[in-house]
Amino acid sequence: MVRKPRQLMFALAALSVLLPTANMARAADWDIGIATIGELKYKPGFVHFDYVNPKAPKGGSVNLSELGTFDTFNPLLNKGNLATGLGLVFEPLMKRSLDEPFSNYGLLAEAVSHPEDFSSVSFRLNPKATWADGKPVTPEDVIFSFNAAKEHDQSKYFYYQHVTGAEKTGEREITFKFDLKGNRELPNIMGDLLILPKHWWEGTDAQGKKRDIAATTLEPVMGSGPYKITAVNAGATLRYELRDDYWGRDLNVNIGYNNFRTLTYTYFSDRNVEFEAFRGGSVDFWDENEAKRWATQYDFPAVTDGRIKRETPDNDYRNSGVMVGFILNLRKEKFKDDRVREALNYAFDFEELNRTIFFQQYKRVNSYFYGTELASSGLPQGKELEILNEVKDKVPQTVFTEEYKNPVGGDPKKFRENLRQAVNLFKQAGYEIRGGKMVNTKTGEPFAFEIMLNTPIIERVALPFAANLKRIGVSATVRSVDSSQFQERALNRDFDVLYSGWGQSLNPGNEQAEYWGSKSAATPRTQNYAGISDPAIDQLIQKVIFADTIETQHAAVKALDRVLLHHHFVVPSYTLRNSRLAYWDKFEHPADYPTYSTGFPSIWWSKAP
DSSP states (O other), X not given: OOOOOOOOOSOHHHHHHHXXXXXXXXXXXXXXXXESSSOOSSOTTOOSOTTSOTTOOOOOEEEEEEESOOOBOOXXXXXXXXXXXXXXXXXXXXXXXXXXXXXXXXXXXXXXXXXXXXXXXXXXXOTTOBOTTSOBOOHHHHHHHHXXXXXXXXXXXXXXXXXXXXXXXXXXXXXXXXXXXXXXXXXXXXXXXXXXXXXXXXXXXXXXXXXXXXXXXXXXXXXSSSEEEEEEETTTEEEEEXXXXXXXTTSTTTTTOOOOSEEEEEEXXXXXXXXXXXXXXXXOXXXXXXXXXXXXXXXXXXXXXXXXXXXXXXXXXXXXXXXXXXXXOTXXXXXXXXXXXXXXXHTOOHHHHHHHTXXXXXXXXXXXXXXXXXXXXXXXXXXXXXXXXXXXXXXXXXXXXXXXXXXXXXXXXXXXXXXXXXXXXXXXXXXXXXXXXXXXXXXXXXXXXXXXXXXXXXHHHHHHHHHHHHTTTOEEEEEEOOHHHHHHHHHTTOXXXXXXXXXXXXXXXXXXXXXXXXXXXXXXXXXXXXXXXXXXXXXXXXXXXXXXXXXXXXXXXXXHHHHHHHTTOEEEOEEOSSOXXXXXXXXXXXXXXXXXXXXXXXXXXXXXX
């Protein structure tokens, strides 16, 4: 989740005039931010975040790149290819601190309040908050944005399912009410809500055509944020320019932020061409995602003479976990058996790939919360075991008796043994090899599927996997599609297997229901790509969401992780727990990155503005 800061602007005396009597009893509870767990680091009156350079100069430009294309500036729709960087134009109610894992501070909202039972949350808008046309940000804008997001983005509808509505409860106050109590994350979720100008979207464009919040658009949108869109070449380039009249430039949460005068994004259809643009100086910053290139292709003059710098910080990964790999679509009959899904994992030889093409840079993922303290390990015990015992008859019994481990390959003997195990699991599930093909013993249907990728880069991983499967009679074809097609097919469940994943925070909560819950499995365009629908998993998700202590939350997350793993919904692949950054020596950044981010480009600045 993304969070944001604010200041307490009015004395309680002023509140008695502005707010209805019903709200006066809780006026003393208004705070500058929300910490989902623990206490806020920053106290009322703080000047700026510790990690920024408050004297960073404003100016200069940065040229960035993206792979793919864009065809919309409407951030509330779950369709189309959304342009990168719209967070520069639009703002949420609150802003995340980059040196705390769970804290948001006031941005559009200067203060926040919620009852002890977390049955609602109220935000008080900053009286200085205005749109780029000078009109004030109002409760009506917030309500409009919430209703539009819930109506036009099925994923958001699911995410906000426990929010019964938004209402204006004061001149600058909005209250979101919940249909349950004790969900500590919901106030922060609502603080993340991106706010759009109601009057602009209900108005007309330069040609007199009425705008439509339910449609994609390439008309440069207006927001309240520090930047405006100044140049667009549809699907190819996009430029943002810093607004001199930005209302929030002097807010404590913005000091040291938004230092570049312009940011330009250029889109590429080929990652190698994109890298050549970086080498040639047309692109200023590069986040490397290919091990071979990082190991072998940075010997050109700009690197050797210091004009390009390289770093490998781990900050961006400290508060996040990940599960990534080949996601199996359980809506397909062939993938419904746990043993079949497990068999496929035995054909994936990560160790051989790591040796031959990854230069030993990666580790294999073995948890849905990989890289965090929330990852399960060993056998369940203590509070985790207590929670699992509540669903004991509904989960694989191996949850209690076997630690989850991926098969280990890397040499011919281990690989042959893994394939024998895969064949044995297929046999248990009702398959056998006939004429070199793995077939269903009852129907004679060959076991075949397509692996869908959104970039040819992963072909180097998927094609060896498919070749391994062929050795046991399984036919797997590999197909790379463009980003638009990949997104639409993924969200509409039009695939057999896709290569993708899920990110996780250190504070898992409501998003777990979207990732793995039964309701989301039946809801198009959610992130339950696999189609997981299991009553025990639903029960464990609720344990995570309504955990009242960190101990209970961690135990519930580990229990959920363990059950997901033992169902073999994904053939896990690999990850790297640090960034591989390269950039032209035209920038500066704080001497110490914030704990949980490198902060690029938000808190970096130009050497020669």
